[in-house]
Structures are given as C-alpha cells and as structure tokens.
Amino acid sequence: MSYDSQHTDYRYRRESYDEDMRDVRDTREGGHYREEVYSKRVPAGKRTYFFDVKPTRSGDDYFITITESKRIDDHHYEKHKIFLYKEDFGKFIAAIHEVVQHIRKTYLPDYDFKDLPELTVPSRHARDEDEV
Template sequence: MDTGEIYTNKLTKGNRTYFFDIKKSEKGDLYLKVSESKKTESGYEHHRLMIFDEDLKDFFEALKKSLKKFKELKEPKDGKTYSVEKIRETHKQAYLPWTEEDDNKLELLFCEGKKAKELAEIFGRNIGAINSRIKKLELKDKYGK
C-alpha cells in the first residue's frame, strides 16, 4: 500500500474498475485520486484524475450540477415541456393540492383587493395558478370584481 494512501473505495462494473483514493502528499496535503482501470485485449488501460483539497468543493458542485443535467437529459420525454422540480425552485407550492385553508385565505385576500402577482408570492405559486383558482372558486362572480 502506498504510504500516502489513507482511504480507498472500489467500484467494479463490467470490465471497468473505479478507485476513489484519499491520499496525502509529501507536504501533508490531502487530495482525492479517481482512477479507472479497464481490461482490454492487450492488458489494462489506466486513467487517473487528481483533485486537490482547495478544488474539491468546486469540483463536487460542478459534478453535482452535471449529474442533475445528465438525469434531466436521460429521463424519457413524456410530452411535458416543464419539470415540476424546476418550477418548484421559484414557486415552492407549484402543483401541490390546494387545501380548504388555502382557499379561505385566497378568498379573504382577494376580497381585500390583492392582485394575482401579490397572491402568487404569498402562496408560492405562479400567477396562472392563482388566476385558475380564483376562476374555479368563482370569486370574481361571487364578489363582482
């Protein structure tokens, strides 16, 4: 075992083996070494990537962002041109069912003269959802607004 090796984790998939090694440099700095070993007809092919401590956080964030995008691109298209998860980044309550309490609060605030834009912020939903709910509850007809 390499004297600088502190931890290792191995993952084998088919003819590829991945190693995730935490090592210590001669100066005592920690770094992550990711290696791929692939069996070929002529032996083994090796690839290595070293990520140093000062870059690890940024590397992790970039990897996380790339994996999220990978997942989005890989998911089968079901005719939707939107992602509920993506919409909920800006509208926390998007596509969640309305409760009786929500309806009562919406009716009260509507009667107070709140506009759809303000109601959207209050309820964590988009303006279209607010207008749809106002229509469904017939608030404009009920209150002549």
C-alpha cells in the same frame, strides 16, 4: 544543483491483483510509494474506478486520486488518473452534481437513477448568510 539531482525519478511497474491494478513506486529504482490512507473501489463492468486518499509529500495534507482502470485482456489494463486537491473538492462535486442533474432532467427523465444520491446544494444566498 541541477533539476535532475533535486528530484527523484519515479519509475512505475504494474501489478494486478484480481482485476485490481495499483501504481507501485518501484523501490528498486529508489522510488517512494505514498500509500493511500483510504480507498473506495467502484466496479463498473470492464472498468473499475478507484477513489484514493493519499498524503502529500510533506505529509501535512491530503489529496484524492480518481483512477479509471479498464481491462483490455486478462493481463493488461489501461488506466487514466485525475488528481484532485482540497481547494477544488467543492467545485468538483458541484460540477458533477450539476451535469448529472442536467442529464437526468433534460435527456433521461424516465431513467431510474437508483444509485444516485440526492444532494442538496445550498443557494449562494444561504451560504453567504452562514458566513456572516
């Protein structure tokens, strides 16, 4: 059996609903759409960010897609997507937290980060003690 016959060819079409763009698996081409089980929309000017939880193909696990959708004009969007798997959740959150804190303390100490939650990251020593 060749590679092509073992894998489904997913073709996408674009749909937009009131500034909200979603990927839709084109069922006319035999594709399958994995519906998100949870979604958080974050509007930010001409950009909108979507944090979606989706099941894996097997349905036994879940991953996050982070999509940046930027409105180009009334009918067109440019989008960029990141897939984030469970084994990387902690590293991803820790890296974002570290980078934002660096910007906050080093470059923008007087800026009011009003929407920024305070995260407490336990020290490595404290985490090691919890595992014992």
